[in-house]
Amino acid sequence: MDLLDNTVKTYAWGSVTAIPELLGTEPTGEPQAELWMGAHPGAPSRVDRGAGPVSLAEVIAADPAAELGGATAERFGPRLPFLLKLLAAQSPLSLQVHPDRTQAEAGYADEERRGVPADAPHRTYKDANHKPELICALTPFEGLCGFRPAAATADLLDGLGVDQLKPYADLLRARPESGALREVFTAVLTADPAAVADTAAHAAEAADRLATTRPDHPHAAACAAYASLARHYPGDPGVVAAMLLNHVRLAPGEALFLGAGVPHAYLHGLGVEIMANSDNVLRCGLTPKHVDVPELLRIVRFEAGDPGVLRPAPEQGGEERYATPIDEFRLSRYVLTGGPGDPLPTGAAQILLCTGGRVTLRAEDGGELVLDPGRSAYVPAGERIVPAGPGTLFRATTAG
Template sequence: MHRLTNQVRPYAWGARAAIPRLLGTEPDGTPQAELWLGAHHGAPSTAHCLDGSKSLPDLIARDPDRVLGPETAERFGARLPYLLKYLAAEAPLSLQVHPDAARARSGYEAEESAGIPVDAPHRNYRDPHHKPELLLALEPFDALCGFREPAATHADLVGLGSDLAVRLCEDLSHPDTHTALRAALTRLLSLPDVDRCRMIDEFVAEWVERDRPCAHAEIVADLAARYPGDPGAIAALLLNRLTLWPGQALFLPAGNLHAYLQGTAVEVMASSDNVLRAGLTGKHVDAPELLDVVDFSVLPIPYARPDFLDGRREFRPAAPEFALHEIGPGRITAHLPGNGPTVILVLRGDVELVAEVGEGVTLRRGESVFVQADSGPIKVEGHGHVIATTVGSY
């Protein structure tokens, strides 16, 4: 087992205190949004080994079959296929969608061929991988996720007289659900620059003045105040508004338009940083590319349901790259499978990890380890709350 040192991403929407509280450090007043645990090139973890410290990608490259296991190395190459994050949102994240595997690969290759630097602000695809993700709430967590019925949004807009509201009602009246939603989102993302701020301001002013109760009553005004002139504030009306309670999880496959609004959670995903944004951001928005990737289906909210196995809750969604395991909170005795590499993070308490091969280790709140595949199954004992990520189904 290798103890990890992990990097914090200081995005503007991050909370000031949640990650320092986890790590036992003093807040410095700056936003700390995500703690990354993994081998993604954007912010790789450092593994502390008997022969010194090295980046996790370097540890893997040294002996992929031993570190990842031959099955994982054969399926995914010499790379850790997942990325675990501790996410602390004080303000809304961008309204976004992730591409499927084929789109990620073709988009990456096209931008590479065009000579666009991988860190260019206008780059869409920073790696050739898809990014299905699972989010597990650690406290009440607010989100927008997936399209609701066009008729529901239409009903919220009826009676509004602003130019944009009237046009959106026309779009949403189309009898075909996909056509209605595509037309409405396309309209919002294609507002002419000369009229965009005026049209959005008129819509928001009328929306606030009417003050009619609905699930989205406050979110439009709040988002518009945070992101003036951003059509994402109005696009929120097209999506389901929900609150996850601690222990509830969402699985977001490719094409699901979503935005996280506020709260603390852990998130595990295929190891990728490919994000296409529709709004609620100062970052690059590529409307045509996004509209080609979005799934305009109206589907049930994609809650993820766990199985209860060996003292843990196991989330194993339809993503071969990862499974997420939650152990605790409370007095715990659990076993983790040893058929591949494992990343373990202690959220609370003190726990003892004992692998089938090698020495055990004691971890406290905020500490984490990387367990090589050749260590075998892992026993977790103690009192606390633990998150672990393993490779998905073989």
């Protein structure tokens, strides 16, 4: 097993203090948005096996079957198929959606054929992979996820008393739900910029007023979030588009799975995030970056429903698993109360992350690593590891 040396990403929306507080380090004054753990080419973790630090991506590429496990290497190729992160949002991320694998393959091939430069600001597909992801809250966490049922959104928009929102509410009531969501979403993203900026401003004022004066209203928390979006992104069409989405609050330990085509945005909080290795993001708003509306409308799934908050389900050996319908990753949690726990499964490579207390990892050969909060380790396939607490350990590996 190897202690990981990881890279912090300093995106503007990140928290200055959340990740340093978990790590027990001094803040740098910069926003520390994400701590990456894995072998993603954008910022691979580093390990030291006695000859100095080397990229985890290079270690895996040198012997994929031994590092990943034969079944994983055969199924996903010679690279770790997931990326684990600590994500710390102080302000909202962009409203976005991810393609499924077939859409990503077709979109990437098309842009390659047309010669769109990989670093072009209008490039949509960075690779040919899908990007399902799971976010698990470490602190109270707030986000937007999936479309709210059309009738409930119509009631919300009418309750704000904004004339510009009435046509959208009427459409949501007059059409079948999927078609109505598509029509309203399209109308918002293709509206005259000045007109939609005015609508966003009035809608945000009304939302702020409702949240402030009627805190017991069923949409008060959502309205407070929409008003906050407008303060961060004044005049952005995404402020109005966000009003179509479910507002979600996660308690520590709860999670959300984001599948293909589901519009979402993280708003605030610290969490553990895991995703398939991909950079494919189609933005819907709340961003100065390129928004490809025609391609976006092809990818978004206009299906309303409950966002589906996940809670970990007990498995054998003290594992608490967050069930997801994909194979590239499996995230689980171990709450270790004292002495040694059961050995961890050994069939595939895994990354182990401590988020509380202090966790000791003991290998079969007598080796030992101690993980304090925010510290992580890479364990190749076949290595038998026994964790001991007290502490909380997240385990990331492939499904199966």
